[in-house]
Amino acid sequence: MDQLQPVEIEEYIKGELLYTIFHNDVEHFSIAKVKILDTNLNYDEKEIVIKGYFSQLQEGTVYRFIGQLEKHPKYGQQYSVISYQTFIPDTKEGLIAYLASDMFYGIGKRTAKKVVDHLGESAVSSILNNPSVLDSVPGLKKEAANTIVKTLQENQGFEHVVVYLAKYNIGLKMAQKVYEQYKDETIELLEDDPYRLVFDVEGFGFHTADEIAKKNGLSLSSPNRIGAGCIYILQRSVQDGHAFLPLNQCLDEVSALLSNQEYVLTEDEIKSTIEKLNKEKNVILYKGKVYLPSLYYAEDGFASSVKRLISSQMDEATTLADLMKIIGKIEEEEILSYGKEQFAAIEQALKSKLMILTGGPGTGKTTVIKGIIKAYAAVHNLSVETADYEHKKDFPFVLAAPTGRAAKRLNESTGLPALTIHRLLGWNGSEGFEKNEHEPLNGKYLIIDEFSMVDIWLANNLFKAIPTDMQVLIVGDEDQLPSVGPGQVLTDLLENNHIPKVSLHEVYRQKEGSKIIQLAHSIKNDTCSVDSLTNDKDFSFIACREHQVVDVITKVFEKAMNKGLDVRDIQVLAPMYKSQAGITIINNALQALINPKGKGKREVRHHDTLFRIGDKVIQLVNQPEDHVYNGDIGEVVAIFRENENTENVEQLVVSFDEREVVYERKDYDNLMLAYCISIHKSQGSEFPIVILPVVSTYNRMLRKNLLYTAITRGQKSLIVCGEKQAFLRGIQTKDTNKRYTSLQEQLIERLGDVQVSSGDTVEEEYDISPYDFM
Numbered sequence: 001m002d003q004l005q006p007v008e009i010e011e012y013i014k015g016e017l018l019y020t021i022f023h024n025d026v027e028h029f030s031i032a033k034v035k036i037l038d039t040n041l042n043y044d045e046k047e048i049v050i051k052g053y054f055s056q057l058q059e060g061t062v063y064r065f066i067g068q069l070e071k072h073p074k075y076g077q078q079y080s081v082i083s084y085q086t087f088i089p090d091t092k093e094g095l096i097a098y099l100a101s102d103m104f105y106g107i108g109k110r111t112a113k114k115v116v117d118h119l120g121e122s123a124v125s126s127i128l129n130n131p132s133v134l135d136s137v138p139g140l141k142k143e144a145a146n147t148i149v150k151t152l153q154e155n156q157g158f159e160h161v162v163v164y165l166a167k168y169n170i171g172l173k174m175a176q177k178v179y180e181q182y183k184d185e186t187i188e189l190l191e192d193d194p195y196r197l198v199f200d201v202e203g204f205g206f207h208t209a210d211e212i213a214k215k216n217g218l219s220l221s222s223p224n225r226i227g228a229g230c231i232y233i234l235q236r237s238v239q240d241g242h243a244f245l246p247l248n249q250c251l252d253e254v255s256a257l258l259s260n261q262e263y264v265l266t267e268d269e270i271k272s273t274i275e276k277l278n279k280e281k282n283v284i285l286y287k288g289k290v291y292l293p294s295l296y297y298a299e300d301g302f303a304s305s306v307k308r309l310i311s312s313q314m315d316e317a318t319t320l321a322d323l324m325k326i327i328g329k330i331e332e333e334e335i336l337s338y339g340k341e342q343f344a345a346i347e348q349a350l351k352s353k354l355m356i357l358t359g360g361p362g363t364g365k366t367t368v369i370k371g372i373i374k375a376y377a378a379v380h381n382l383s384v385e386t387a388d389y390e391h392k393k394d395f396p397f398v399l400a401a402p403t404g405r406a407a408k409r410l411n412e413s414t415g416l417p418a419l420t421i422h423r424l425l426g427w428n429g430s431e432g433f434e435k436n437e438h439e440p441l442n443g444k445y446l447i448i449d450e451f452s453m454v455d456i457w458l459a460n461n462l463f464k465a466i467p468t469d470m471q472v473l474i475v476g477d478e479d480q481l482p483s484v485g486p487g488q489v490l491t492d493l494l495e496n497n498h499i500p501k502v503s504l505h506e507v508y509r510q511k512e513g514s515k516i517i518q519l520a521h522s523i524k525n526d527t528c529s530v531d532s533l534t535n536d537k538d539f540s541f542i543a544c545r546e547h548q549v550v551d552v553i554t555k556v557f558e559k560a561m562n563k564g565l566d567v568r569d570i571q572v573l574a575p576m577y578k579s580q581a582g583i584t585i586i587n588n589a590l591q592a593l594i595n596p597k598g599k600g601k602r603e604v605r606h607h608d609t610l611f612r613i614g615d616k617v618i619q620l621v622n623q624p625e626d627h628v629y630n631g632d633i634g635e636v637v638a639i640f641r642e643n644e645n646t647e648n649v650e651q652l653v654v655s656f657d658e659r660e661v662v663y664e665r666k667d668y669d670n671l672m673l674a675y676c677i678s679i680h681k682s683q684g685s686e687f688p689i690v691i692l693p694v695v696s697t698y699n700r701m702l703r704k705n706l707l708y709t710a711i712t713r714g715q716k717s718l719i720v721c722g723e724k725q726a727f728l729r730g731i732q733t734k735d736t737n738k739r740y741t742s743l744q745e746q747l748i749e750r751l752g753d754v755q756v757s758s759g760d761t762v763e764e765e766y767d768i769s770p771y772d773f774m
């Protein structure tokens with residue numbers, strides 16, 4: 001017997017808008033109180049709070065809202081609106097009252113009656129279909145007719161778009177974006193060429209455009225469809241870190257996306273569309289590679305900046321003898337003796353416009369950075385005390401890193417001011433960067449740490465803003481995970497022979513007996529075996545299965561709490577969110593243990609997450625206006641109810657170090673519990689104690705660079721829990737997902753004939769010690 005399909009009945013509320021509780025002009029997000037006139041919901045109250053993205057809501061107007069009931073833990077039922085329409089009265093009296101309402105400026109009852117008497121109960125749809133019907137209304141002034149048409153179009157235009165897109169499961173927020181772009185032409189455009197939205201509206205997906213096109217009977221072979229398919233395939237490749245796709249791969253992927261059993265797209269059709277897109281500058285086709293323009297120009301711009309920097313003239317070089325003396329003096333002050341590689345790094349940095357310093361943990365990168373700063377200051381007769389500079393901008397050393405925590409670490413280890421790269425460049429969100437080639441950075445010596453995290457877009461913007469007379473030191477570890485964004489800038493730079501680089505290999509921290517460092521280097525050098533996993537004072541491996549991971553981690557925390565340790569010093573890192581040993585489950589278990597529900601302890605629920613005062617949380621996106629960036633970790637310090645602040649909205653306050661940031665409900669998506677965070681999010685940060693679960697369920701994710709990144713986050717102690725075999729398999733698995741980038745070629749093209757002004761790349765052995773000159 002055939003099963004009966006459930007019939008979906010659309011739930012609605014017809015109601016009069018009483019008053020707006022909150023409205024955000026930028027996002028068009030509103031919360032309002034509505035008097036219910038009619039509904040098919042199982043809801044007995046006479047009024048309800050609605051929320052959603054609206055262009056404009058008029059008090060006193062009746063709307064028909066479609067959405068769903070949500071239960072707010074404190075405020076009870078609220079209606080989250082997916083789509084809405086002004087309710088146009090269907091009686092003559094109602095219609096007259098509607099047209100005579102405040103919404104229609106200057107239209108009184110008499111004029112409204114004239115219109116309704118002449119055009120009948122369907123007056124509104126008649127006017128919207130053909131505004132000239134108003135010309136036939138006896139005695140209606142032109143000005144009044146214009147007001148009626150304009151008001152109806154303004155209100156109904158957006159609502160039509162909302163209703164139209166809701167059929168394709170597109171919510172109010174995207175509908176707003178689409179409407180802002182095309183206004184009254186939106187529906188026409190959606191019906192004639194929905195693929196244009198893939199180009200014009202950020203975040204509008206190809207599949208939605210395809211669905212709209214199919215419903216409207218548009219041809220599967222239209223060039224617009226093929227073009228949008230190409231853009232979609234390139235956008236998808238960027239998410240995998242590629243800067244371009246080889247033409248053949250692009251053809252294959254577009255064909256697989258667009259062809260089906262009835263319709264097969266030929267290679268020539270796709271190729272000629274790509275050529276057309278290239279002519280229109282919607283993609284760049286260059287030497288058999290297909291790029292999104294922003295990536296082509298980022299690689300091109302970055303390579304040009306590198307050439308500009310390294311081919312510019314250096315100041316008169318200091319003699320080796322003078323440098324030896326200077327470094328010798330620094331060694332005395334620092335009470336250490338630089339190793340050969342370290343010495344070479346300081347010397348090379350001083351005589352290079354651009355140099356790369358690489359090395360694993362504990363090889364002395366920070367020690368060398370401090371040495372370079374002191375030596376540069378001595379050679380140029382400068383002070384390294386910020387207090388000696390009246391204007392902050394005159395301070396000669398500029399230090400930056402890709403994340404807030406990495407910048408903080410750089411500041412703590414050098415004692416000098418350090419910023420995030422975004423902050424250094426004055427990023428204002430949609431307006432872009434304040435600093436650029438026309439408004440360059442101030443300072444003489446720039447140091448960028450954790451460069452492996454910098455993607456090609458940011459690298460281009462950063463290098464554009466570097467003035468030609470500035471010297472630059474790039475610091476990084478190429479074995480860490482690559483940048484989240486596209487490109488592999490550090491790896492590509494290291495491949496180029498014209499760019500001076502020094503790699504530190506000797507491990508100094510190991511001498512202090514650190515097992516974490518030993519383990520890191522054995523992974524880096526592919527010598528790690530089961531013997532490397534024996535317990536030591538700063539390392540332990542707790543064997544357990546996937547279903548025991550949460551239990552083991554909670555036990556470790558319990559023990560730490562009993563010992564009086566600060567649990568904020570312990571960070572759990574895991575590779576994935578789902579699974580019995582995933583981030584979500586670990587977070588919930590640790591929240592229940594460390595920060596349980598308590599009498600009077602406020603909490604708010606957001607989807608499946610409960611945020612409670614005292615919770616450790618992580619910021620998931622850059623929010624430059626509040627100086628809080630992706631990966632910053634903070635603590636929920638307050639939760640305010642609607643009636644407790646002047647904005648009349650619920651607020652959650654998070655403290656990030658000394659800075660407090662206020663979040664409203666629409667921003668809660670930017671936060672997540674952070675007792676356990678992903679290894680990707682931990683890049684650039686270090687924590688006193690790291691707990692790392694590794695089980696075979698993570699297999700898909702377990703790679704050498706991922707595990708290397710995770711274990712090098714631990715400063716004092718590392719606890720790995722799980723399966724040794726899964727760990728060993730993981731560190732033997734190299735990341736074979738090759739990123740397509742053409743930066744190396746771009747650099748060779750430009751630097752092939754460049755005379756690097758500093759001299760050669762350092763590769764020779766240094767047998768001289770500073771003491772030879774003292």
Ligand SMILES: Nc1ncnc2c1ncn2[C@@H]1O[C@H](COP(=O)(O)OP(=O)(O)OP(=O)(O)O)[C@@H](O)[C@H]1O
Nearest residue numbers: 336337338339360361362363364365366367508509
């Ligand atoms: N030449 C040296 N002589 C003695 N000790 C050194 C020397 N170089 C570095 N060290 C010591 O080794 C330890 C690690 O050095 P440093 O912090 O500079 O390394 P790093 O590469 O920046 O490490 P990480 O990447 O883990 O932060 C420090 O305690 C430092 O004082």
